[in-house]
Amino acid sequence: MKKNVFALVWIVVLLVALAGCGNSGNNSASPTSGSTAVPEAGESAAPSAEPVTIKVANWSPAADMEPVLKAYEDSHPGVTLEYVELADNGDSVAGMKKLDLLVASGENLDVVFMPGATDYSQRAGLGLLAPLNDLISKEGITLADEYTIDPSVDGKVYALPDTLENYFVLLNKDKLDAAGLAVPTEWSWDDYLDYAAKLTSGTGPSKTFGTYFHTWAMYWELGIINQEKDNNLVNNGALNIDSAGIRKSLELRNKAEESGVAVPYADTISQKLAYRSEFFTGHAAMIVTGNWMIGESGGSEEFPATFTTAFAPMPSNSAGEPSGVSIANGNYVGILEKSKHPQEAYDFIRWYSTEGEQMQNVYSAWKKQDVDQFIAGVKTKAMSPDKIDGTSLAYVIKNAKPAPLSVPPTYQGELETAFTKETELFILKQQDLETTISKAQSELQKIVDANK
Amino acid sequence: MGYLFTGPMLLGVLVFTLIPMIFSFVLSFTKWSFVTGFDKIRFNGFDNFRQLLQDEVFLKSLGNNFIMLLAVPAGMGIALILAVIITSHVYAPGAFKVIYFMPQISSVVAVAVVWQVLFHPSYGPVNGFLSALGVDNPPKWLADPSYALPSVMLLMIWIDLGVSLIIYIAGIKNIPADLYEAATIDGASKLAQFRSITFPLLTPTTFFLLVTGIIGNFKSFALVKVLTDGGPAHSTSVVVYDMYQTAFVDLQTGYASSMVMILFVIVLAITGLQWLGQRYWVNY
Numbered sequence: 001m002k003k004n005v006f007a008l009v010w011i012v013v014l015l016v017a018l019a020g021c022g023n024s025g026n027n028s029a030s031p032t033s034g035s036t037a038v039p040e041a042g043e044s045a046a047p048s049a050e051p052v053t054i055k056v057a058n059w060s061p062a063a064d065m066e067p068v069l070k071a072y073e074d075s076h077p078g079v080t081l082e083y084v085e086l087a088d089n090g091d092s093v094a095g096m097k098k099l100d101l102l103v104a105s106g107e108n109l110d111v112v113f114m115p116g117a118t119d120y121s122q123r124a125g126l127g128l129l130a131p132l133n134d135l136i137s138k139e140g141i142t143l144a145d146e147y148t149i150d151p152s153v154d155g156k157v158y159a160l161p162d163t164l165e166n167y168f169v170l171l172n173k174d175k176l177d178a179a180g181l182a183v184p185t186e187w188s189w190d191d192y193l194d195y196a197a198k199l200t201s202g203t204g205p206s207k208t209f210g211t212y213f214h215t216w217a218m219y220w221e222l223g224i225i226n227q228e229k230d231n232n233l234v235n236n237g238a239l240n241i242d243s244a245g246i247r248k249s250l251e252l253r254n255k256a257e258e259s260g261v262a263v264p265y266a267d268t269i270s271q272k273l274a275y276r277s278e279f280f281t282g283h284a285a286m287i288v289t290g291n292w293m294i295g296e297s298g299g300s301e302e303f304p305a306t307f308t309t310a311f312a313p314m315p316s317n318s319a320g321e322p323s324g325v326s327i328a329n330g331n332y333v334g335i336l337e338k339s340k341h342p343q344e345a346y347d348f349i350r351w352y353s354t355e356g357e358q359m360q361n362v363y364s365a366w367k368k369q370d371v372d373q374f375i376a377g378v379k380t381k382a383m384s385p386d387k388i389d390g391t392s393l394a395y396v397i398k399n400a401k402p403a404p405l406s407v408p409p410t411y412q413g414e415l416e417t418a419f420t421k422e423t424e425l426f427i428l429k430q431q432d433l434e435t436t437i438s439k440a441q442s443e444l445q446k447i448v449d450a451n452k
Numbered sequence: 453m454g455y456l457f458t459g460p461m462l463l464g465v466l467v468f469t470l471i472p473m474i475f476s477f478v479l480s481f482t483k484w485s486f487v488t489g490f491d492k493i494r495f496n497g498f499d500n501f502r503q504l505l506q507d508e509v510f511l512k513s514l515g516n517n518f519i520m521l522l523a524v525p526a527g528m529g530i531a532l533i534l535a536v537i538i539t540s541h542v543y544a545p546g547a548f549k550v551i552y553f554m555p556q557i558s559s560v561v562a563v564a565v566v567w568q569v570l571f572h573p574s575y576g577p578v579n580g581f582l583s584a585l586g587v588d589n590p591p592k593w594l595a596d597p598s599y600a601l602p603s604v605m606l607l608m609i610w611i612d613l614g615v616s617l618i619i620y621i622a623g624i625k626n627i628p629a630d631l632y633e634a635a636t637i638d639g640a641s642k643l644a645q646f647r648s649i650t651f652p653l654l655t656p657t658t659f660f661l662l663v664t665g666i667i668g669n670f671k672s673f674a675l676v677k678v679l680t681d682g683g684p685a686h687s688t689s690v691v692v693y694d695m696y697q698t699a700f701v702d703l704q705t706g707y708a709s710s711m712v713m714i715l716f717v718i719v720l721a722i723t724g725l726q727w728l729g730q731r732y733w734v735n736y
Contacts, residue, residue, distance in 0.1 A: 097700065100487045126485050126703065127492065205575050266573040266595030269684055338489075413702055421685045428684060430597055 057084040058113040059095025110339040118412045120332040125410025129158040129334040135346040147365045159334030160353045161365035165290045167326040172285045173308040183310045196261040199285035210261035212284035214275045217416035220423045223248030241441040265427045291363045298382025305387035311396040328402035411451045418443045480710035485703045500710035513694040524665040527609040531616035553614035564678040597687040623657035655734045
């Protein structure tokens with residue numbers, strides 16, 4: 001009897017284990033069936049009689065997405081969109097973690113959104129996304145005519161650009177007025193430091209700093225992300241560390257740190273400061289940031305607008321060079337390799353990245369977007385529209401020169417970690433500029449070589 | 453019948469512990485990302501391990517792990533002294549036990565945030581106190597590559613003090629009182645009593661705390677994640693943190709699994725050494 005029970009338990013155990021294996025077998029089979037489904041779906045797209053369900057995954061709150069999805073369903077009978085909300089507070093980093101787990105557990109998603117080129121190229125490099133070249137040539141469009149951003153990775157397109165992110169400077173206009181400074185329209189980083197010095201006031205915990213630099217890698221690259229060309233750490237396989245641009249970036253940070261016009265880096269990392277609270281509480285008077293902050297400058301639940309926010313273009317490296325040049329990054333929307341309805345999914349992302357964006361009133365990478373309507377939309381949506389300085393906003397948007405961003409290599413994340421490590425040692429006075437440049441150069445070269 | 457009762461537990465251990473462990477072992481020989489599906493697993497033999505030996509961040513993290521081990525004996529020493537004092541030399545010992553146990557029952561995140569403020573490089577109370585004493589350039593603690601790791605270790609000792617303290621107090625209570633009486637009659641001083649009675653009879657307790665402490669120390673993750681994110685410049689990174697970054701941020705599951713294997717072997721070896729060494733100093 002005892003032996004029988006024992007055997008029974010083991011049979012159950014084995015069955016569970018087998019069931020597990022069976023599942024994994026299915027998982028490994030599904031991508032292949034997905035890829036064979038590509039021509040099938042292409043054929044069935046012509047009659048398009050069968051109703052299909054497309055699963056769309058994004059980190060935005062469902063309340064924001066649903067009206068847009070509803071509009072698409074209404075104009076495209078036969079297509080049902082199912083929305084998968086990846087994070088409950090609009091947190092894109094948490095959203096990406098959830099997406100990876102969902103994909104790993106075999107969830108049949110079709111359309112996925114990715115916040116930024118680094119996340120996009122990483123997942124394209126892992127073979128998670130379906131190449132869209134065939135679908136694009138079938139539709140007969142040239143991407144460069146449609147979008148500001150070129151989303152190709154090694155010659156293949158794995159996603160369409162969704163929102164457009166370029167960078168500019170947010171200024172606390174109340175403090176600017178108090179210091180008797182005008183909102184700049186053409187300026188260089190030297191002028192920026194000058195402004196920062198004039199905007200710094202007070203002592204102790206209530207001190208107002210001229211500026212705040214966040215911990216992100218881009219804040220160590222300010223002198224290259226305002227360039228038309230070669231604006232990444234590695235461009236076409238060539239390192240960009242031992243360059244005037246990177247020197248300029250590091251010197252800028254160092255000067256701001258030493259003269260005490262920027263929030264000290266030690267405070268930033270040890271207190272884990274956040275750029276929103278630093279700016280909206282008036283602790284820092286200027287920050288370099290991107291378009292997603294346009295809407296927020298009108299106040300949000302967490303940070304109500306207590307002062308007027310003005311906008312200035314991205315400074316240039318030296319007087320005479322044009323201001324307002326900044327790399328164009330943004331969200332990307334792609335189709336999973338496993339998707340069984342690539343054609344329908346493609347139709348949707350094409351619509352979403354153009355007209356859908358217009359409906360949501362976000363700043364998009366679509367070239368035919370109506371900018372005036374966008375600015376008016378920002379004002380009507382804002383909690384306190386009078387706190388947004390409309391004149392400088394219009395100037396900055398209309399004079400922005402989004403520099404074409406070459407999608408970073410798939411190992412961009414590793415590059416940024418290695419680079420940040422060296423620059424941290426520099427700003428914390430553990431090593432000088434030349435050591436930093438040469439060490440970063442050799443560290444990053446190792447990563448490039450390892451990924452050849 | 454017994455198997456029926458142990459069955460659910462066995463099943464749990466098998467499905468949630470044993471199979472994942474074996475799977476992780478297999479993965480350590482592959483180049484794979486968990487988001488890509490099982491058909492993309494590529495075996496690459498010992499490549500991961502070879503790469504790990506040249507991976508500066510990993511080696512730095514491993515080194516930090518070993519430095520961090522110092523926190524275990526240091527914490528135990530403090531706990532032993534406090535335990536002796538609390539058992540026989542203070543009023544209201546219960547209150548002291550509660551005080552020292554407090555950090556243990558609080559959330560690591562909350563504790564870390566409080567210390568973040570205390571360690572504030574410019575306006576924090578710690579540096580305020582130091583500059584009041586006349587220290588000109590007080591360290592920047594969590595933001596200083598040479599002080600960040602000691603700061604984290606200090607917090608670890610402070611958090612884990614309560615557990616060691618309570619276990620030591622229990623151990624001291626188990627020592628028969630007649631030994632002390634006999635020693636007092638023979639004229640032994642308090643210090644001699646501690647050296648010849650308390651300390652030797654507590655060695656099994658010390659051994660237990662050392663083994664669990666070292667294993668726990670190797671697993672430290674939450675504190676590092678909340679307090680410093682491994683920074684500045686990887687100065688507080690530990691193997692488990694590096695593994696987390698590699699597996700869930702860089703999405704390299706295979707490579708991260710081989711880190712885990714190395715950690716497993718090291719912990720196993722240290723624990724084994726301790727078992728072998730115990731007969732020379734532990735008195736049961």
